[in-house]
Amino acid sequence: MTNVVIFGAPGSGKGTQSEELINRYGFIHISTGDMLRADIMKGTELGKIAKEYIDEGKLVPDETIVGMIEHVIEQHKDTKGIIFDGFPRTVPQAESLCEMLDKHGTEVHLVLDLQVPTETLIERLLNRGKQSGRSDDNLETIQKRLKVYENQTAPLAEYYKKHGKHRAIKGTGTVEEIAQRLFEHIDSLDQ
C-alpha cells in the first residue's frame, strides 16, 4: 500500500493535483476539506462545528479531524494506495496518522509539498470564489487562512523533512506540468 500526502498552502492545488494522481494510479482519495464540506451540506453535528471554523479561516480542532478520518482509513486498509489531501495539517494530526497507519502495518511514504508564491495563491482562490460559492474564498478569510497555514501547518514540513519523506515541488505552471513533477516522485518509489 502506497500512502502519499499532498501538502501545501490554501490554493496550492492540492485538490486539483489529487485528481491527477487518482486518475493515474487508481488510489483512494481522502480529502478532509471535501469531507467537512459534505457534512456542512448535510447539516450534521460535525458539519455545524466545522462551519464555524471554516467560515473564520481557522483549522477545525485536531480531535474532530482525527475522529472523522479514523474509520475512513479502516475502510480502505486493503486498498493499493491512498492520497491524503489536506490532512495532516498539524504535527499532532501527523502523529495520529502515523499511529493509524502503523496499526495496519503501513506508513506515509511521501509528502509532496506544492510551493506557490502567495500572490498566485490569492489570485487562484479569489478566482475560485467567483464560481464556487465557498464561504472561505473571500479576501479577508483567505488572508486569515494563509496566516494559519504559516503558523500551524508549515511547521509540519520540518517534521516530515526529519523523517526523510518531504519533497518540495514547484507548484506553478499548467496542471499537467505540475502533475508530471509529482508522478516522477511517486514512480521513483517503485525503483
Ligand code: B4P
Ligand atoms: P481544503 O478543502 O483542503 O482547501 P484548500 O487548502 O483551500 O485548497 P486546495 O489546495 O485543495 O486548492 P485547489 O486544488 O482547490 O480546506 C478548506 C478548509 O477546511 C481549511 O481552511 C480548514 O478550515 C478545513 N480543513 C480541511 N482539512 C483540515 C484539517 N486536516 N485540519 C483542520 N482543518 C481542516 O486549488 C485552488 C484553485 O486554484 C482552484 O480554483 C483551482 O482550479 C486553481 N488551480 C489549481 N492548480 C492550478 C494551476 N496549476 N494553475 C492555475 N490555477 C490552478
